[in-house]
Amino acid sequence: MPSRPSTLFDKIWDAHVVQAETADAPAILYVDLHLVHEVTSPQAFTELDRSGLKVRRPERTYATLDHSTPTLPPNANGERPYASTAAAAQVDALRDNCTRHGIRLADWDSADRGVVHVMAPELGLTQPGMVVVCGDSHTATHGAFGALAFGIGTSEVGHVLATQCLLQRKPKQMRVTVHGQLQPGVAAKDLTLAVIGRIGFGGGSGFVIEYAGEAIRALDMEGRMTLCNMSIEAGARAGMVAADEKTVAFLRGRRYAPPSETFEAEAAKWLTFTTDDGARFDAEIELDASSIAPMATFGTTPDASIAIGATTPTPRTDSERQALDYMGFKANTPTAGHAVDVVFVGSCTNGRISDLRDAAAVLRGRQVKPGVRMLVVPGSEAVKRQAEAEGLDRVFIDAGAEWRLPGCSMCIAMNGDFVGPGQLAVSTSNRNFEGRQGKGARTILASPATAAASAIAGALTDPRTYARESVDA
Numbered sequence: 001m002p003s004r005p006s007t008l009f010d011k012i013w014d015a016h017v018v019q020a021e022t023a024d025a026p027a028i029l030y031v032d033l034h035l036v037h038e039v040t041s042p043q044a045f046t047e048l049d050r051s052g053l054k055v056r057r058p059e060r061t062y063a064t065l066d067h068s069t070p071t072l073p074p075n076a077n078g079e080r081p082y083a084s085t086a087a088a089a090q091v092d093a094l095r096d097n098c099t100r101h102g103i104r105l106a107d108w109d110s111a112d113r114g115v116v117h118v119m120a121p122e123l124g125l126t127q128p129g130m131v132v133v134c135g136d137s138h139t140a141t142h143g144a145f146g147a148l149a150f151g152i153g154t155s156e157v158g159h160v161l162a163t164q165c166l167l168q169r170k171p172k173q174m175r176v177t178v179h180g181q182l183q184p185g186v187a188a189k190d191l192t193l194a195v196i197g198r199i200g201f202g203g204g205s206g207f208v209i210e211y212a213g214e215a216i217r218a219l220d221m222e223g224r225m226t227l228c229n230m231s232i233e234a235g236a237r238a239g240m241v242a243a244d245e246k247t248v249a250f251l252r253g254r255r256y257a258p259p260s261e262t263f264e265a266e267a268a269k270w271l272t273f274t275t276d277d278g279a280r281f282d283a284e285i286e287l288d289a290s291s292i293a294p295m296a297t298f299g300t301t302p303d304a305s306i307a308i309g310a311t312t313p314t315p316r317t318d319s320e321r322q323a324l325d326y327m328g329f330k331a332n333t334p335t336a337g338h339a340v341d342v343v344f345v346g347s348c349t350n351g352r353i354s355d356l357r358d359a360a361a362v363l364r365g366r367q368v369k370p371g372v373r374m375l376v377v378p379g380s381e382a383v384k385r386q387a388e389a390e391g392l393d394r395v396f397i398d399a400g401a402e403w404r405l406p407g408c409s410m411c412i413a414m415n416g417d418f419v420g421p422g423q424l425a426v427s428t429s430n431r432n433f434e435g436r437q438g439k440g441a442r443t444i445l446a447s448p449a450t451a452a453a454s455a456i457a458g459a460l461t462d463p464r465t466y467a468r469e470s471v472d473a
């Protein structure tokens with residue numbers, strides 16, 4: 001028994017400290033899982049090679065291709081339509097580095113490839129109680145499994161490759177408790193945007209957030225991933241949800257989950273990573289889920305969101321005024337009904353099978369409004385296969401949307417998929433700053449159902465407008 005009540009975070013942290021933090025030096029933490037993608041790894045491998053070092057634990061490292069990968073198929077000569085030679089070079093460099101260092105890579109020919117934060121949980125690589133790192137800010141996603149998951153920079157990627165350890169100052173701890181239940185037609189993304197709005201952009205800075213409460217327990221694993229994914233958008237170091245029976249059920253039978261002989265014993269250990277009664281947090285925030293409606297952002301930071309149907313607030317600062325101008329919205333005016341040009345369903349926030357089901361449920365038997373471009377990009381090959389098995393691809397294609405190969409795509413517009421200058425997009429991704437989805441592009445963040453509803457109406461629309469009379473309608 002611990003001598004004093006401790007948190008989920010404390011328990012994972014303490015179990016991974018190789019050397020404690022001092023006034024002069026951060027703690028050294030052992031890393032259980034290191035995920036790698038093509039954008040933040042080339043320099044790290046170059047550094048490793050320059051120092052003549054090997055990868056310390058290749059079997060604890062897993063790489064995928066996601067950011068620079070075209071979502072259109074190869075041409076007749078088998079050539080991929082890379083957006084630039086630099087993009088192709090990143091992919092080639094990762095392949096070469098993985099081959100030389102004996103690291104598993106989900107390459108183009110792999111049925112496992114996908115956005116790193118989508119594919120790793122699918123493979124059962126991410127497990128409760130682990131320290132997970134990746135050279136990517138949205139690594140927080142993996143916290144949904146009761147893991148401590150940090151995004152790290154390229155030089156840290158090099159450190160972890162060489163030592164399987166990370167230097168880290170102990171963060172402060174915040175608990176966000178969401179009471180009650182979401183109303184029908186309100187999604188995990190809406191909850192997420194409401195939570196970020198409450199913490200504020202940068203309000204989570206220096207903290208690791210634990211999400212707790214009835215509404216969090218009620219989320220499925222996909223919903224928890226959506227929520228943890230965006231912790232970084234409130235400035236937090238990480239976000240996490242303690243493992244429970246849903247976590248265990250999700251992981252059972254996955255390829256890299258513990259095998260059946262040891263699974264139950266491991267699962268019992270996972271369930272011990274919870275916050276004790278009476279444990280203290282540096283900050284506590286409470287919200288009521290039942291008051292949350294479908295949300296959409298109106299500004300250029302992810303915390304600037306309102307219920308669809310509500311009116312924009314009066315800007316308090318010059319930057320808030322600029323953001324509203326950039327977006328083409330006015331103060332004290334509804335954003336609902338504003339015409340949109342592009343709709344993107346995908347990303348590590350909302351590119352999972354449940355997200356595609358949500359979007360397809362709204363779109364089924366309906367049409368994307370002429371003049372609106374809708375792009376649907378599965379988060380991984382596994383999501384793509386599952387969606388096609390369920391006929392969701394047909395729903396999207398029949399509605400007039402484009403159905404693409406997995407990758408980050410229009411979330412970050414590094415691969416040739418982008419929103420044009422001045423165009424307004426409703427996007428299920430996580431960042432809405434100026435030009436995030438292309439030069440001069442404007443982004444409204446929302447849920448998959450809202451994205452689909454907006455594609456049909458050609459304007460930002462509450463998805464409950466298209467609620468079906470019955471489930472099989």
Ligand SMILES: CC(C)[C@H](C(=O)O)[C@@H](O)C(=O)O
Pocket residue numbers: 039040067135136137138151412
């Ligand atoms: C390219 C990568 C470093 C970046 C990140 O760290 O998050 C990207 O994934 C993003 O979403 O902006």
Ligand code: SF4
Pocket residue numbers: 066067115116117136138347348349407408411412429430
């Ligand atoms: S989908 Fe978007 S947010 Fe996620 S890793 Fe890719 S670029 Fe980053």
